[in-house]
Amino acid sequence: MKIKWLLLSLSVLTAGFLIPESHHRIPVAGASVADWHPKSFWYYPWGRSGTHKGIDIFAREGKPVLAASDGVVIYTGNDSVGGNIVLVLAAKWQFHYYAHLQRIDAHAFRLVGTGEPIGTVGSTGNASGKPPHLHFAIRSLFPLPWLYDSRKPQAWNTMFYIDPNKFLAGGKFMSKHILVADDGAYPSSISKPIRELIRQTGRIKQGEQKLVEPLKKPVTCEIALLSGSFADMPQALAERADYVQRFASHVSHEFKTPLTSMQRALFVVSLPLSVQG
Structure with a gap:
């Protein structure tokens, strides 16, 4: 019985890595790369977390927040830091974290497609009193050694967090302003x-x-x-x-x-x- 469960667990883990990545898009309707600071990822020092492990996409309050890629919503809720948050499991065991939402439009354990609305831009959590924005971060369940950078603060953590700038720009990328495919723009x-x-x-x-x-x-x-x-x-x-x-x-x-x-x-x-x- 234990061997059966072990094989099942290994199969699930392997399947997570074999799921092909879908198209990526900027997770705020109508936004472009000009709506966030490209150097804000891993900025130090940054509040209680020490480093800024994502990007802040600024937009008018109430703007639709869209799924950056296909995935499964595994959590929706509220905490003191992220406010209203949605957590989506995407391909390659990557978790997409959407925070400071004004409203949550997604439901746990449901599939979402790229560009599907999951909430709206807000300033909840520790973003209260600040300009409305979406905090978007990508965390890998497993360490990615090639991302390790000893020169950065919290260097060990760099193996788990993927730069959203590169994620949104690499491979196939869709937004209102530009389409960048494998053959260029x-x-x-x-x-x-x-x-x-x-x-x-x-x-x-x-x-x-x-x-x-x-x-x-x-x-x-x-x-x-x-x-x-x-x-x-x-x-x-x-x-x-x-x-x-x-x-x-x-x-x-x-x-x-x-x-x-x-x-x-x-x-x-x-x-x-x-x-x-």
Whole structure:
């Protein structure tokens, strides 16, 4: 009997890994990659959890929250941190966590398809008083050693959490604004933000720091990350220039004092003895 249950458990676990992944989509109706900060995943420090293990997709309160992929709803409920939450088991034993919902429209132990409404955007739980948003996180039941990053805080946890940026951008991705499939994106969707990035490069070169801002519609996560880097570049350059200036001033001061003393000594030595006395 024990062997039978063991074989059944192994079969279920194996089946979870064999289930093919469905299309992915941004889990908020009408949202794009511009509606969350691409660097917010694993941001540190972050509240009681220490690190931010997901992304916050900002939207108007009441906007439909949609299933990011096919799966089975295994929990719906409320807690002090996530507020109204929905937990969905997707392919490869990955749990999709939807938090701070205004309303829950899903039911436990029911199948959901990609894009199916499961709730609405809100600010419940520890998001009370903050702008309404969906906290979306992906956790693997089993450790994924290739995700381990010793450079990050809570490094051991990095094996269990998948970056939603990469999840939403990789493979097949569906949203209102763009369709990215295995063969790439439509050129017309990509060319406009790339042209704007080229213009921003020129602004940085000319020192027009205040005119460089993250793209409002970067279309893909990769372009959003690049745009964020461009927006951070002027400040980084300014900080580097300020550091160089302060360093040069410090070095100049350090050398100036002994040089001045030497000049005075040489001046005194060069004077006639009658003047020195």
